[in-house]
Amino acid sequence: MTGKILEIEDVTVSFGGFKAINHLNFNLDYGELRVIIGPNGAGKTTFLDTITGKVQPTEGRVLFKGRNLRDIPEYAIARLGIGRKFQTPRVYLNLTVKENLDLACNKDKNVLSTLFRRPESSEYRKVGSLLETIGLVSRADLPAALLSHGEKQRLEIGMLVAQSPDLLLVDEPVAGLTDEETENVGNLLLALAESHAIIVIEHDMEFVRQIARKVTVLHQGSVLCEGTMDQIQNDPKVIEVYLGQQPSISSHQLKILRIIGAMALADGTLEPAEIDLMLSRLSQVFAHDVEEQNKLKEELKIYLYQDVSVESFIDELTEKEKELVLRLSYEIISISSRHPNEPNLNQDERVAYREMVNLLDLPFGKVQEIEIEVKEKLNQQKL
Numbered sequence: 001m002t003g004k005i006l007e008i009e010d011v012t013v014s015f016g017g018f019k020a021i022n023h024l025n026f027n028l029d030y031g032e033l034r035v036i037i038g039p040n041g042a043g044k045t046t047f048l049d050t051i052t053g054k055v056q057p058t059e060g061r062v063l064f065k066g067r068n069l070r071d072i073p074e075y076a077i078a079r080l081g082i083g084r085k086f087q088t089p090r091v092y093l094n095l096t097v098k099e100n101l102d103l104a105c106n107k108d109k110n111v112l113s114t115l116f117r118r119p120e121s122s123e124y125r126k127v128g129s130l131l132e133t134i135g136l137v138s139r140a141d142l143p144a145a146l147l148s149h150g151e152k153q154r155l156e157i158g159m160l161v162a163q164s165p166d167l168l169l170v171d172e173p174v175a176g177l178t179d180e181e182t183e184n185v186g187n188l189l190l191a192l193a194e195s196h197a198i199i200v201i202e203h204d205m206e207f208v209r210q211i212a213r214k215v216t217v218l219h220q221g222s223v224l225c226e227g228t229m230d231q232i233q234n235d236p237k238v239i240e241v242y243l244g245q246q247p248s249i250s251s252h253q254l255k256i257l258r259i260i261g262a263m264a265l266a267d268g269t270l271e272p273a274e275i276d277l278m279l280s281r282l283s284q285v286f287a288h289d290v291e292e293q294n295k296l297k298e299e300l301k302i303y304l305y306q307d308v309s310v311e312s313f314i315d316e317l318t319e320k321e322k323e324l325v326l327r328l329s330y331e332i333i334s335i336s337s338r339h340p341n342e343p344n345l346n347q348d349e350r351v352a353y354r355e356m357v358n359l360l361d362l363p364f365g366k367v368q369e370i371e372i373e374v375k376e377k378l379n380q381q382k383l
């Protein structure tokens with residue numbers, strides 16, 4: 001189907017006098033996957049609440065498949081074809097994976113009747129194909145309590161899909177997941193996007209980059225801008241909004257990390273695990289306890305993808321800071337190139353590193369000394 005599945009026209013939601021949603025306009029096409037991002041308090045949850053009927057607009061209208069949702073109760077909106085997945089998985093822990101899916105397929109949603117009645121053959125097929133889609137065939141007969149957090153998230157997405165919604169609303173699906181689980185959930189959403197319209201709210205920028213085709217940025221209850229990930233990350237309005245939340249380190253320290261990040265990311269083939277390693281290492285340089293490091297790591301996910309004028313940043317560095325940049329850059333590319341079949345730097349890494357060495361303009365002897373130091377340090381860590 002073509003056209004708009006969801007139209008939000010000039011919607012305002014006031015709580016007392018406070019406008020959590022403020023003259024918001026938003027459209028979603030049939031079959032589109034859209035990611036919504038925005039700083040804390042931007043209105044993302046209220047935005048979803050308005051679509052599902054949990055909250056009524058003070059002004060404006062929400063149209064789903066051309067139908068005005070005003071005054072339609074929440075359960076009836078769900079039946080029209082809008083499924084919502086909350087942040088924490090809501091699965092029946094003592095039922096098996098298959099029983100959870102059976103239950104979701106069975107419209108009267110009664111646990112006992114699902115367990116004791118014989119499923120129809122079309123339901124067998126549906127559950128079987130859902131198990132494949134969510135990648136849990138081998139877990140089908142395990143109680144859901146024994147699944148990992150990521151598997152539970154996938155099961156709940158499967159349960160949502162079992163109810164055949166046309167529009168899926170997914171709230172922070174990868175919070176607290178490992179990298180591998182995050183990638184699995186991303187692939188699942190991409191697969192589902194072939195046959196559903198999906199809105200995902202997410203803070204994890206790495207994940208947003210994995211799945212997003214078009215991103216909408218919310219700020220103070222309105223749409224700040226929309227576009228591809230590259231467009232929005234370089235949009236001065238977005239940078240201002242995120243920079244408005246003061247980074248946890250000084251802007252000078254941040255510049256140092258951005259120079260190193262720009263060089264490491266010049267190799268566009270970095271795997272998610274390698275990017276994670278780089279972020280961890282960079283976040284240790286200026287943040288001291290684990291909590292600060294985790295916070296800085298999240299911030300770096302935003303800042304490192306913004307375009308950097310490396311040359312002008314380098315001009316501002318002291319000699320000691322230049323040495324720090326070189327040491328960390330060499331360390332990061334050496335770590336990311338420790339691939340068993342490809343122990344040397346690849347072409348892009350070599351070019352980016354050489355350019356950085358030229359720009360830093362440190363004495364040749366100093367460069368050699370630092371490279372040797374880093375190699376020795378890494379070799380010791382390997383032992």
Ligand SMILES: Nc1ncnc2c1ncn2[C@@H]1O[C@H](COP(=O)(O)OP(=O)(O)OP(=O)(O)O)[C@@H](O)[C@H]1O
Pocket residue numbers: 015018019020038039040041042043044045046047
């Ligand atoms: N029921 C309510 N009554 C009063 N204020 C509310 C209510 N619900 C939300 N708000 C306020 O509206 C604003 C938007 O909240 P919302 O939860 O939609 O933001 P968010 O973008 O989802 O934030 P986060 O990323 O922190 O979850 C916040 O300032 C919040 O305090």
